[in-house]
Amino acid sequence: MIDVDSRLDARLRAFYEHIEEQRPSRAFQGLEAPRSRPHRRTLNLVAGLAGFAIVATGIGFFATELANRHAVKPPASATRPTLPSSSQLALDLPSISHTVIKATRGRGSASLPTFTPQGILFIQSACVGSGSFSITSPDHRVGMTAEGCDGGSIGGVSVPAGPTIDGTALTLEVSAEPSTEWEIVVADSGPVPPLPLLGSSTIPAGAHILVPATTGSGTSGIQTFFIPAGPYFVQYACVGTTTIDVSLSYLNQTSPFTSASCANGAIRTEEAPKPPGSGVMNLTVGSPPHSFWEVLVYELPAAKS
């Protein structure tokens, strides 16, 4: 759940309560499932009797028709949830990735071919069926579980590059109900371009570091620091697919500070807004699961008057 400051929280709550008090029109409230027409039972009876008469007099034709029916498959239901196509499944993979296991379809539990990932590992999957669905490795280096397979939605997970993944043979195992259909594609990033090491070499001489270089992946990371006397700057870089969002919050009010696309580790530095007064600020960094970031905050000495 999002964290909203108390003032906006109260206004939003009142606003949504106002919306929830509104009622649909009277005609809409009378909405119900389509009903069978009253004369339908009679019609069925007449049709049944007519059918019975036809069957009784034409049993030979009936047998022939029955034989023909065996050769015809019933049409597949158009409304049943289906697995997405292979191209859809691969759509969310980062452009830097290389496929190591092509889109593979299966049913129930199974083992995938052993492979040796390099860099970041990406697994995209979709399933249709009941019960939970999980992808794990026997040595517990990889583990993801979906509570249910809801209409073929695509789920993704990334495993950061590291000595336990990089260059080591890996076997993925799928656990699912026997009736559950699934599709999986696995990719890796190849050797990961190292993040720039932010620090004394990337900040001006005389700058004072407020938040030391911190690296992270995917979901937000939070660092706290005291509001400095002088101007202060956020320096950041990321590698991955899309964008990095940096937010600063003060007295429970969060405001997005900057949002920039990851350009394979290009270092950006931006002066951050300074709230009036003193106190503690929180730095939040957010990025999609397939991005890796590094951030540092430093202060320049206040100009002497």
Add this chain to the structure above:
Amino acid sequence: MIATVRELSTGETLLERTFEAVAVSDARRLFTLALSILRDDGEAEDAVQETLLKAWRSWASVSTMERPASWLTRVCVNHCISRRRLLRSRGWPPLTLMEDEAVAGLGRPAADLMDMERAYRRLSLKQRAAITLNYRHGYSVEECAVFMGCSPGTVRTHVARGLATLRKELGDD
């Protein structure tokens, strides 16, 4: 033959009852959700009816899902976003008409709500959907992402930017 007719009849009734119990009883929740995103009663009713129509047509498969309410929510949210986009491209509804309706519809001390309404209309539909689902309905970011057909990061961005716009419009920042 008679036995077959009876079985069919019973099965059909059960199917209708289940649809009513699950989908139609959920109509009020879907209406509130659609209204929160669209801010237009008629459009919200249309969105719910379209959702229920799709559910009825697909009921054979929807009824077997573990959480049909999730499916209904996803269809409704997607319909809201796409339907409104179509209307907006035709320049409908005019902003003045919407403002008039909003003011007329307020039955409580109105100043705060009018400010909020005005600020809320500055949000994109996806921002409204993200805030409504995450903040009001309590769905996780990951669940919102499934409903809206985007990544969790995008949902977070919609929420953060939507809230920032609200604060700015309300003069809270």
